[in-house]
Amino acid sequence: MQGKKGVKVNFEFDQTTPIYQQLVTQLSELMLTGVYQAGERIPSTTQLSQELHINPATVRKAMNILVDQGLLVKQRGIGMFVTDQSQAMIVKQHQDEFFDEYVVKVIAEAKRLGISQTELMSLIERGYDHGNN
């Protein structure tokens, strides 16, 4: 599927989490990265269903979740549009998940490898320096 400005959008699914959840994650990601911008219409249920070979009921379920989360707004008969606040909301979601998704795991792995708290801190600082150069 061809996204905006020729950005190649790849919807890839694994079979380990429900497809509607993966669709929710991927559409959010596309909004976060600005492929679908505020006020823009996203591909229709029909398009997504046909291109990705997914039952339309599954696509609709994902769309409804995004509407409930306030990321999409439905305009009857026209389609689904990205809301103005979507990007900020997705950033907030990711921030909320950051501790559980990353920090907890990094600390667990550090402990497993015998890396002390001080060493971990200095590694993180090194990472920041590396990123700045």
Place this chain on the structure above:
Amino acid sequence: MATIKIKQVTKRFGRHVILDNVTTTLEAGKIYGLLGRNGAGKSTLLNLINDRNFATSGEILFDGEPINNNPAARQQMYLMSETNMYPKRTRVKELFKAADRGYGDFDFTLAHRLTNEFGIDENSMVDNLSTGLTTIAKLITALCVKADFIFLDEPTLGLDASHREMFYRELLKTYERRPRTFVLSTHLISEVQNLIEHVIILDNREFKVDQPSEELLAQAFAISGPTAEVDAITKELPILGSHEIGHIKTVYVVQPIDAMQLATSSVTVKHLDLQTTFIALTDGKEL
């Protein structure tokens, strides 16, 4: 809209029991996957529903009425299968006309577009087409016929990968435009996994599974890790299959468990895809 009810249906061929007291309801507007190993009785079931064969006992009702010699039921059910119901030397366009005579309001516009896209000359004899194109001609008929229940027995037989892709897309397209029930009986499970809304697994003469795919997959897990730990965690669970390599064991379960709760630092709990779930349920030993 009407439903099809299959009530306590048993089918025997001589002393051989093919279906043993199976019951289910096919609802309007859903895409079903009918899965089963070779010889599980999928085609037999489809033939019974479509009144091409008789149940030994039990009944099949369309809109509350028995389907046998029931013109109203026949009008709303279409079975595409390997057995051809058309005479020899039938041209593709005659296949369409016959469907139009039998069911009315055949979608010729869609049929013409599809024959064009798949590169089929409607004047060709169906029997002269390649295996793949014969299947496609029959599939096009099934997608354009005006019936509320469409049964496709091994719909992708002989189709190459790109034709299968095209078929799945066209199926979803026409389904979106005119929702009706499709029952796909197939062994290419991974291809239809995201397409089907409801799964029926026929195994050992019975329906082993009859539930929404999402619900089934939410309960299908592989639990793997060090053998001793996996054994301890799963000792209370009904295990469908397992294998072990070098003290690392994986067991398969279809059970509403709390994955987060079971997982430890060394034991992982992962969801299964439909194909693996199917194999675990129908022959766990093979995993």
